[in-house]
Amino acid sequence: MSEPHGTQESATYDVVVLGAGPVGQNVADRARAAGLSVAVVERELVGGECSYWACIPSKALLRPVIAVADARRVDGARQAVTGRLDTDGVFARRNRYVADWDDSGQARRVKSIGADLYRGQGRLDGPRRVTVTRDDGVRRHLTARHAVAVATGSRPVLPDIPGIAEARPWTNRHGTDSGTVPARLAIVGGGGVGVEMATLWQGLGSQVTLLVRRRLLPRMEAFAGELVAHGLAEAGVDVRIGVRVTALRRPDPAGPVTLTVDDGSELEADEVLFATGRTPGTDDIGLDTVGLTPGSWLDVDTTCLVRGVNGDWLYALGDVNHRALLTHQGKYQARTAGDAIGARAAGLPLDDGPWGDHATTADQHAVPQVFFTDPEAGAVGLTAGQAERAGYRVRAVDLDFDAAQGANLYADGYQGHARLVVDLDREILLGVTFVGPGVSELLHSATVAVAGEVPLKRLRHAVACFPTVSEIWLFLLAACRREHEQTRTGS
Structure with a gap:
């Protein structure tokens, strides 16, 4: 899709958005809903990392792997699973979901909300100014009356x-x-990308070795990483924890790669995948022209305004502000910031207090995350350790899923674990973690409970349907009540 018909060398909009991934599209949509004119700038594919190389393709690839694993856990169904996955079919499914890396559909969506799309590298050129350089060298100069929103994501x-x-x-x-x-395939790194890629490629037929320096899923409760490590090992992954890669060799570009680890041993693989962190996509967007350091994470306030820049005009959304490198959280920030941009443009007061319409309060209190491993691992809010370090008086309530009959009907011999982190002073939940088959579908109920600060006394009246995996809530809350009564009576 080309630039707006008749585009001149310069143009003025109310809002200019750098980055046309899900985050950029969401802030553009909210700004348009407020009646503001919007330009969206994208240097790669419209739809961003999530649509073509992260969330969408990885989940499209993982679903067949998990579906087969789920079937093998149900007597009567496991006997029907007699062969390996059809990798051509799995890859074709992925290709459909990424539209064969053709972004014309997403470009049409940008147009459908009434925004203009500019293709090229967008760079700040001083306050409220953006220069867009196309691949052919042609430049366009855009001016923003009210806001520039940076949503340029991150890279490995x-x-x-x-x-x-x-x-x-x-x-x-x-x-x-x-x-x-x-x-x-050797995979280096035990975070979300590392464990999902290990699940995926082992399921597709690779012999996977996962090399981890400390533990799996370090931002979640320790038991989550332990159970995922156990699941990977049962699937055939060689999980090595407490090792560090010190050198690589691949003298023949078409040959294998040799990894040297810190105990001096070597490992040979046909490919090696590094999942060892992300860096912000801010190195070439002109931050120096507004007094910021190129390549830095951008510090923002509750409305996602960038701190250290004069005037209320520069916003940073999604990965670039380093609050939560998760697409859904970036989209939440974009919706909130888009509404704040509209309110500021109209001269309306901001509702930017805790849980206000223009405050990204969930970034601090209720960030949900899920990893589509086998078993799945999902969590929202604080771990018990994080809550204690933040000064809360807490109790961790733990339970295995075998207490819930619905879980055992879901999978014969269902194995999983759940934890509630209870604020003892307010009797609300600060965090919830689930590990087990299919637990991703439980996570939103936990998110509502944490974000809504629902009192445990009220939460007990939310009746879980029988027989479902969500029955685990009944048993967790009963355990909370028993522990509360024992503490009260001193027994």
Whole structure:
């Protein structure tokens, strides 16, 4: 899709958005709903990392793997699963969901909300000004009356270790757009990308070795990483915890790669994937022209205004503000900031107090995250350790899922674990973690409970349907009540 018909060398809009991924599209949509004119600038594919190399393709690829694993847990169904996954069919499914990396449909969506799309590298050029440089060198100069919103995302970080350039490692992009299955795949990193890629490629037929320095899923409760590690090992992944890669060798570009780890041993693989962190996509967007450091994470207030910039005009949304590198959380920020931009433009008062219409309060208190491993791991809010470090008096209430009959009907011999983090002073939930097959569908109920600060006394009246996996709520809340009574009576 080309630029707006008749575009001149310069144009003025109420709002200019850098980045046309889900976050940029959401802030553009909310600004348009407020009656503001909007320009959206994108240097790659409209739809961003999430649509083509992250959330969408990874989940499209993972679903067949998990579906087969689920079937094998149900007697009568497992006997019907007699072969391996059809990798061509799995890759074709992924290709459909990413529209074969054709962004024309998403470009039409940008147009449908009434925004103008500019393709090229967008850079700030002083306050409220953006220069867009197309691939052919043509430049367009845009001025924003009210706001510039930075939604340029993040990209993977590769560690500085000997031989990494020679090894030509995969990142999340190669991990989700590859159309071939490596016989042996080494994955470095135990965060969300690492464990999902291990689940995916082992399921597709690779022999996967997962190399982790500390523990899996370090931002979640420790038991989440332990159960996911156990599930990966049962699936055939060689999980090695407490190791560090010190060097790589790949003398033949078409040959295998050799990894050296810190105990001096070596591992040979056909490909190596690094999932070792992200860096903000802010190195080439002109931050220096407004007094900020290129390549830095952008510090923002509750409305996502960037601190350290004069005037209420520069916003940073999604990965670039480093609050939560999750698409759904970035979209939440974008909706909130878009409403704040509209209110400021209209001269209306801001509702930016805790849980207000123009405040991203959930960024601090109720961020949900889920990893589509086998078993799945989902959490919202604070872990018990995080809550204690924040000064709360808390109690962790733990329960295995085998207490719920619905879980055992979902999967024979269902294995999973749940934890509630209870604020003892207010008798509300500060955090919830679930690990087990299908628990991603339980996470929103937990998010409502945490974000809504629903008192436990009231939450007990939310009746779970029988027989469903969500019955675990009944048993968790009963355990909370028993522990509360024991504490009260001193028994």
